[in-house]
Amino acid sequence: VLALGGCRHVFFRCAAELERVCRVWALLCGFSAQVSVAALDKEEVDARNRMLAIQEEEPEFDENDSVIVCALDLPLRVVRVSPSREASPLPSSLPASSTDSSGQTEKRAVSFPEDAGASARRSSSTVAATREEETTRTASSFPKVEETAERGRDSSLALWPGAARDAAGDFGEALQPRATRSRRGTFEVRPSKSALLPSLFHLRKKTRLPVRFVGWPGIHVENEEEQAEIAELLRAYDCSPIFPDKDEFDCHLTFCHQVLWPLFHNVVVLDSNTQVPFDSDLWAKYQAVNKLWADAVLRQAHETDMVWVHDYHLLLAPMHITRKVRRANVGFFLHIPFPSSEIFRCLPCREDILRGMLCADLIGFHLFEYARHFLVACKRLLGLEHHFCRGGILNIEYGGRNVSVRIGHVHIQYADIRSKIEANPVVLQMARDIRQKHVGKFIFVSVDRCEKLAGLLLKVRAFQAFLVTYSYARGNVVLIQYAYPTIKYAEDTETMATELKELVEKVNAQFALPDRPDFQHIELHIQPVGWEEKWALFTAGDCFLDTSIRDGLNLNPFEFICCHKDNVTGVILSEFTGCSRALASAIRVNPWKVEAVADAMDRIINMPVEEQRDRFTRDRDYLSHNSTQKWADENILDLRRARKPDDFVYVSWGLGNTFRVLGMDSNFRFLDTNQVVRGYRTSRHRVFFFDCEGTLAPDRRRITFVPGGENLFAQGRPPSPQVKDCLQALVDDQRNTVVILSGRDRHLLEEWFSSIRGIGLCAEHGKATV
Template sequence: MYQPGDTIWVNDYHLMLLPALLRQRLPDAIIGFFLHIPFPSSEIFRCLPTRKELLEGVLESDLIGFQTYSFARHFLQTCSRILSLEATPRGIQMDSHYVNIGIFPIGIDIAGFNEKRSQPDVGRWVEVLQEKYAGKKIIVARDKLDSIKGVRQKMLAFEQFLTNHPEWQGKVILIQVALSTTEQNELQAHITDVVSRVNSKFSNIAYQPIVFLHQDISFSQYLALLTTADAALITPLRDGMNLTSHEYVACQHDKHGPLILSEFTGTYGTFGACLRVNPWDYRQVSDAIHEALSMNDEEKYNRWQSLYDNVATNTAQYWAASFIAELDKVKADTSRRYSTHIPVLNPTTFGDTYAKTKKRLFMLDYDGTLAAFNKSPQSLPSPQRINQVLQKLSQDPNNTVYVLSGQSKDNMNIRLGNISTIGMSAESGAYIRQPGGQWEDVFDNVDVSWKPAVMEIFEYYTERTPGSSIENKDVSIVWHFGTADHPQFGAWLAAECQNHIMESIGKNTTVHAIAGKQNIEVIPRDITKAAVAARILQSVQPDFVMAIGDDRADEELFAYINKLNIPNTITCTVGAKSTEALYFVNGVHSVLTILENLP
C-alpha cells in the first residue's frame, strides 16, 4: 500500500518492533510511533529479556510520541542506560538518523461526545437514576478488572470513608462498573470479598453503600451515570491518560461534580483542578471523598470550568493533528538524512575547485579522523604518515591548516607540536594555537566549579572498572572506559555513568556529558568546535573550506560551516551515521588518502 511521500503512523506497545521492520523494507519512509500506555522506569524495563530488541525496534521511528513528560523521561533514561545513547529531552541521536521525542496528551472527541450525550435515551436513564437514588449522593467509577486499575484499593478506601465519616452512612452510594478482561486472575474474588464486607457492615433494609456491576452497561446508561454523579472516583495504580475522567468532566455541565483522580494517571499532569490522591493511601482517598461531597457550589464550578477548558482544548482531533504536524516537520527537515543519501567524499568531487581557489582553510579532527583509536589514550599513535600529510598540506602558501582536537594542550604538543606551520585547537575548542604561535584561551573565566562533583562520580566508576582511567584537563574531565580490562563491562557502566552525571549535575550546571566511542567527556556547553571555528574565520577569509571529523563534537562544527556563505564548502564525517556533513568517508585511511592526493 505504501507510496513514496506517504506517512506511516504506528500505534501502541504491541507494535514496538514494527518501525524497524518497516525501515528495512522502506528506508526512506517517514515513520511515527505513539505509545498509549505508560513507559516504565528503566529499573523495570531493564528486566525484560527482549529489552534491547524492543528499544531498537521503536527507535527506527522518526518521531516517538508519549502521553506525558514522565513517560518520555523514562524512555530517554532507558535508552541511555541500556543502549548507551546520548539522549536529550528533544530526542536521541542514532548512528543512522535522529529520533524526535514529543509529548502529545490524548483527549476525547468533545463535539461527538456532546452529541451522544444529548440523545433522548440518555435523558430517560438520567430520570431513572435520579428517581432511584433520590436524596443520596452518587459516586461513580468504571474500570476494567485489571490489577493495575486499583478497584480493590478503591473499595477499601471507601470502607474507610464510611468508617471515618459516619455522618455519610446511608447517604452515599458508590456505583462501580467493573468490566471483564481476558486475564485469568483472582482479583475478582478479592474485590467481591471487600464489597460483601462493606455492604454487610453498612447496609440496612433501604440502603446498600456499594453497587458493584461486574458487567458493561450500554453507552447511554454510562453517560447517564456520569451525568447524575456527584463525584467521580478514578484511582488506578498506574494508567495512561484515562479518558473516563475526560468523559466525566464533559457530562458535568449542570452539576459540576468534583473529580477525584489518582496521581498515577497520565491525565493528572494536565488536570490541576481535580482532587489528587495516592490510591495506596486509603485515608487520603477517604478524606478526598469527604471533601468532594462537602464542597461548596462556587468551588465546584471553578474547578469544573478549569477541567472542562482543558478537555475542550486537548481533544482527540488536536492530539492527532499535532502529532501529524510534528511528523511533517520531521519530513521537511533536510538535515535528517541517512548517510547513504550523501555522497562519498572523493578527490574528483572537488579537485578542480581546489586547484582554482587561492585561500583554503582545513579544519581536521584528530582522534578517529587523522589517527585511529588506540588501546591506551596516553600511548602515541605512529605519527609519521599523519605528520607528512599535515606538513605537505600546510606548506602550500594558499592553505591554512588547523587540527581541532578534544585532547589537552600537552598531548597536542607531543603529537603535532613539531609542525609549526599548522594551527591547533585543544580541549574541544577551549584553547587555540595559531600557526607558529603560542597557546591562547578562547574563553575568559570558564566556570569549572562543577569539576569536583564530576570527579567524584568518575572515581566511583573507575574503582568498579579495572583498566579504565580519568583524564583531568583544564576545562573538562574525561573518563576513558575503552581501556577497561573488560570493554563490554566498561561500555555498560559508561551508560550508567552518563545518566548519573546528567541526572545529578547536568540539570544544575551548564555542562554536558558527551559520549564518545571509548570515553565520556564532561565539558561546559559553551565550549565547542564551532566557537573556535568562528575565531579562526575572523583571521582567515577563505574561498574554500574543508572540515572533517568523526564524532558528535564535530556535528556542531559541520552545522555552523554549512550555514556560512563560503563559496566552496566541504564538510565530511568519518563512518556511516546521521550527520550534518555533506559527505562521508569510511575511515581514517580514506581521510589520509584524500588529503595525500590533493593536487
Template sequence: MAKTIIISNRLPVQLQISNGGITAVPSVGGLATGMKSVHSGGDSLWIGWSGLTDEEIPEELISKIDSALAEHGSSKVNLTEKEVDGFYYGFSNRTIWPLFHYFLEYSEFELESWEIYKAVNQKFADAILEKADNEDTIWIHDYQLMLVPQMVRAERPDISIGFFLHIPFPSYEIFRTLPWRKEVLLGLLGSDLIGFHTYDYERHFLSSVRRLLGLEVSFNDIYLDERVIKVDSFPMGIDYKKFSEAAKEHSQRSEEQKSELQKRLDTHKKSAPDAKFFLSIDRLDYTKGIAKRLKAFEYFLNKYPHYKEKVRLIILAVPSRSNVPQYQLLKREIDELVGRINGELSTVSWTPIWYFYRSMPFENLIDLYTSSDIAWLTPIRDGMNLVAKEYIATRTDKTGVLILSEMAGSANEMNESLLINPNNFEQIADSLNEAINMPKEEQIARNTVLQKRLERYNVEKWANDFMNSLINQKQKDQTYQTKRLSIDLMNTVMTDYKKAKRRLVFLDYDGTLAGFHNDPQKASPDEELYRLLDEISSQENTDMYLISGRDKETFTEWFLPKKYNMIVEHGVWISQGGEEFRMLENVKKDWMEKILPVLESFVDRTPGSFIEEKNYSLAWHYRKTDPDFGQKRSVELNTVLTSLIANDDLSVLNGNKVMEIKSSNVNKGRASMRVYSEHDYDFVFAIGDDWTDEFMFQELPKESVTIKVGRQKTQAKYFVDNTKNVRSILKRFAEKR
C-alpha cells in the same frame, strides 16, 4: 499521491461472521475515534489484526473479508492462534504491560514469547512494506508493535515513521530488568518521532536511551548514526463535542425516551434527594486499582459513618483479558470484596455498592456520567485515563467533582480535580468528604477551567499535533541535509583541494579522527589513521595540523617522531615538522592549586569521573559516570567554577563528557589564525566535533571549508555524522581524488 498508513494491533473495525457472510462494523474505541481525522482525511490506510485468527476464518471468506475491510480503508495482518497467544496474551500482556505499569511481580520473561513477539512484529512490518511508498507517512501505535519502526526503517531508510506509546514508559530502574531492553529501544528508535502522553514518560525513555545505549541526547533529540529522532509528549484528548452534545441531548429526553438504567438511577435519586452517587469506570485490570478503591470506600464509611445510606458507589468493570491468570484472580477478589462489603453494610433500603461487570453501550455511559455527583478514578498506574475527561465533558451544568489518581497521565492536565494518592486511604476518605461538601460555586469554577482546556485540546488536535510534529521533524531533517557534506559538495571541495597552490588543514582529534573511549588513553591512533596522516602531511604545499585539547605528553607518545604539525592543549603548545613542542602562548598555572581541590571533591561525589591534569589546564571527565547523574553534576560544577573564577583570566570549556578549565586567552581559533597568518593559503580546511572547535570555525576566513562532526548547532558550513565519514574525507585527501 502520498498517503498516511496507520498501524495498530487491532483494526478500527469488528468483523462478524454469520450465515456464510461477513459484516464489518466500525469500532468506537479511543484510538479508532482519535485517528478518525487522520484516517478519513485524504488518502490513508489502516493496517492491523482483524480480531479473527487464521483458524477462525473459512477459506471461502478470505476474499470477502479483504473486500469488507477495504471498504473501511483497512488491511489485515493474518495471525494464527499460537501467534496471538504468544504475541498478544504472552509477551505484550504478560511481560510489557505489567512491567511498564510497575507491576514487576507479574512480569514473565519467556524466550518463546519474545521470539513470537519478534516474528509477529516482522509480519506487521512486512505488511507495511508491501503497501507503503517512500513518500508515505507511517504512524505506528502502542506497545504491541515496538519493534516495527526499526524493521521498516531497515528496508526503507528515508520513509517518515512516527510511533506513539499509549501506556506509561517506566523508569530506567524498572525498564532495565527487561532482558530484551536494548532490542526494544532500538526498535522504537527506527522512528523519526516518538510520542508519549506525558513528559514523565518521555524523560524515562530518554534516560533509558542514554544509560542503556549510551546515545547522545540533546534536549528531546536523540542522535543515532546519521539520524536525529525527536521525542515529545502529546496528551491524548477525547471527542469532546461527542460527549458534550450527547449529555445535552440526554438532559432533554422525556421519561419515555430514557433508558432502563436511567430510570433506575432516577428512582434512587428521588427516594434520597440528598444522597450522592460515586462513579467508578474502568477495564477490569490490576493497574486500575479497583480492589484498593473498594477497600478505601469501606475505610471511608468507617471513618465517616454518618454517610451510610447517603452515598452509593457505582462500579462498572469492563471485562478484559479474561483468559490471563492475574485477571481471573482479580475478578474473584473484586467479586468477594463487593459481596463482603455489601453483606456487612447493606440495610433494607440501601446497598452501598452497585457492581456491573460488563460492557455498556454509549447511551448508558452517558446515563452514568450525567447522574453521578462524583467521579472517583484512582488507578495505581495509568497511561492517560480518558474516562476522567469524558466525565467532565458531560457535565453540562458544570457541577460534579472529579477525584483523580495522581498516577494517571491525565492528572498532569487536570489539576483542578482533587488529586490523590491511590494508596493513601486516609487522603481518599478526606477527599470524598471534601467532594461531598464542595460548594456548587467551587465545582463550577473548577469544571469551567477543565472544560475549556479539554474542548481546546481534543482528540483531533492531539492527532493533528502529532502528525504536524512528524512532518516538521522530516522537514528539519531535510534542512540538515542541505548542510550535510554530500558527494557533490565533497567533489567540489576536492576540486579546490587539488588546484590549490598552498593548503592548510586543521584536524581535531577526539571525536573526529578517533572515537571516544571511556579511558582517553585508549583512544590511540590506529594504523589506517597513521597511514592517511602520513600521506596528507607529505603532500607538496600542504600544511596539516592536528589541533587538540590533549596534553603534549600524549601527542609526543603517539605522534613523534612523525613529521606532523601539532597544536595541543587548545593552543598552548605547538610542534612543527616533528620538532619538540614549544609554547605558543605564555600562560600561567598558579591558579590550578585553587581549582584542583574543587574538582577532587566532585570526583569523590561522582563515581566514574576522574581528573586529567595537563600542563596548563585541568579537565574533569565524566564519560564513565551514569549519564543523567554526570550531566547533573556537570551543571553543578559549572555553577561552582563560574563563581570561583569570576576574577581570574580563566574560562570553562564544556566538551563531550568533559569540562576543562584553562586560560581565557588560549583557544583553537587564536592558535589556528596564528598559523594561517604565516603563509598565503588559498585552501583552508578545518574539522572538529565539539564547541572548542567553534572558535576555529568562527575565526578562520569565511572562504574556509569548515566541517562539524555531528549535528549540534555550529558555525561550520557543513556537517558529517561521525568519525567514519571523517575517514572517508581523509582518504580522498590522501589519494587526491
C-alpha cells in the same frame, strides 16, 4: 502560573484567556491579580510580534500525500457468519429519537441528617433520576466475552490498555448503515471495540489528507481465497488487513502483555517465586510481527506519504520501515506511560527498542512526564542529547538528524458524546433509574479494569474508612463500581474478582442498615460494560472516583465531565493516573493512603457550590474546546514539519536491531578509495590528517564519562599496535606528512604516540601542537 509573576509583560490572545489565568492564579497561589489594560507602546508591540513570529509556519502538503495509520488492529473487525443468516448492516451513529429538547434528566438534591460529629452538610449538585433494571436490557447491549476472547486479548482495553479504556462509545458506529456482508457471504464487518481507532476512522473524511488504515482484522484465516475476500470487503473502508501466523501473533501478544505492559507502567516483578529469565523466543516473535506490519505499510505507501505508527505493540516498526525507505516520513505515538530509566534499563532489549523508536521522525507522548523518562533513557543508554529548536520544538540528535518529540494527550469528541447522550432515550432512562434507586443519596461511580493496577481493593478499603470516619455518610452515600474482565490476565482477573467480591460483601455487612435490609453501600458489577450503560452511570453519578495504582491516560473522567454538561460535579483521581495532570479541577489523592482518600470524599461532598462550579467549568471548557480531530490534525502537522530535509543525504548503518539512518549534508561525499590510491601513487607530497578516537582508536569517552573534566581526559584507549605500525610506515616515507587531530591533552597524546618517530600532534583542538 508562578513563573508569570516574574514577567514584566504577559501577552494574551484574548481577554477571556487573561481572566481565566487570573482566576487560576488566585485559586492556586492565593494571589489577587489586578488587571490593567493599556495600549502597548512600539517596543512592546515589536516584542509581541517577534514572539508570535516564532510559531512555525504551516507545512505544505502535496496533493498526492496521504496518511497511513499503522496499528495492531483495524478500526473495523471482521467476523465469520453463517451463509444462511441475513446480512446485518453496520449500526448508525445512534437511534434518532430523543426524550426532550434539552436532553437533561430531572434534578434532585441530596440532604444529610445532622449528627453530633458532623458539620452542616450542603446539598449536592443536582443530577438525573431513574434507570431501567438490567434484566430488561437486551443481551446485545453488552459486549460479549466470547467476541473479546476471539481476539486473544482484551479488546475493551482499546488501542492503549488503561488509557482510553472502553472510551469508545464506539464512534465507529457512526458509519452510514450499509450491507457489510462480503461478496461470498462468508464474512461481515463490524465496528471495533477499541477507543481511538474508530474515532479516527469516523473522522477520516474530515481531514485534509486521505487516511488509510493497516492492521489486523480481528480474525485468523489461512485460506488465500478467504483472505482475498476479507481484503476486498475492507477495501471500501480504506482498510488493509494483515494476516499474521496465529502462533506467532499469540507470542507477540504474550510479549506485549507480560513483558512490555507491566514494565512500561513501572512495575517490576520482585517475587523470587515468579521471576523468570527473559524469553528470547517471544522477543524474536515480537520483532517478526513488527517487520510484518512494516512490510504491509510499505506495500501501501507512496514516496511522500506519512506513516503514523501507534503504541507499544509496534515499537520496532519505524526501524523496519526506514530500513527499506530511508526518506519515509514516519511518526510514532506511545499511548501508555514510558517508564523511568531505572525501570526501563531492566529490559534486556532496551537499546533495541530505543533505536527502533528513534528511527521515526516524530515521537509522541501523552504527558511531559513520559517524554522526560524517554529523554533520560536516551541520554543514559545511548548517550544522546536533546535541545529546543525554533518554535519550541524538542529534538533529539541521533545519527546526524533530528528526531522531534511531541507532547500532547488525546481528547474525547465532546460534542459527539453530548449529541449521542441527548439523542438516546435509553441512556437517559437508565440514568433516571439509577437516580430513582438511590434517591436522595450521593453517588460515587467508577469503571475500571478488573486487575491489580486498577487499585480496586484500595478503593473499597478507602470507602470503608470513609464510612467509619464520617457517620453521616452511612445510608446516604453509595459507591457503584463496574470492573470489566480482561482476557490478557484471565487468571489474575479471576483472583481479583474473588477478592473484590469478598471485601465488598464484608463492607456491606459491616454497615448494613437494620431497617433497610436491601440497601447496599457498594454496588459491584464485574462484567463487560457497554457505552450506553457507562454513560448512564456517569450521568447519574455525583463524583467520579479513581484509585489506580498505575495507569496511563484514562479518558473516563473526561467522559464523566462531558456527561454532566451543566450539572456541577466532582472528580477524585489517583495521582498515579495520567489524566490527573490534564484535569485542573480534580482532587488528587495517593490511593495507598486510604485515610486521605476518605477525607477527599468528605471534601467533595461538602465542597461549596461556587468552588465546585468554578472547578467544573474550567475542565468542561477545556474538554469542549478540544477534540480527537484537533489532536490528530496537530499530530499530522507536526509529523510533516519533522520530515527529513531534502538537502540532506541519508544512508543506512548497522545490522539487525542496531540499524539506524544517518543524515549527512548533501555536500558530503563518500571517500573513493580507488581515487585515493591513484592520487597517492602519483603525488610528490602527501599530507594525512587523522582524527584520533573514533577513527584510529575506539571512542570510549561516552561510555566512561563521569563528572569532572580531569576524569574525562584521564580515560580513553590509545590506538592498537597494528594501527601504530601503519602510522609508522606512512611517516617513514619522506613524501608523507602525518598529523593526529584530537581534543585530548597534549601530554596524553605524547604518551600515546611517542613511539612513532616524526608524527605531528595537534592537541586540545589546535591549542597545542607538537
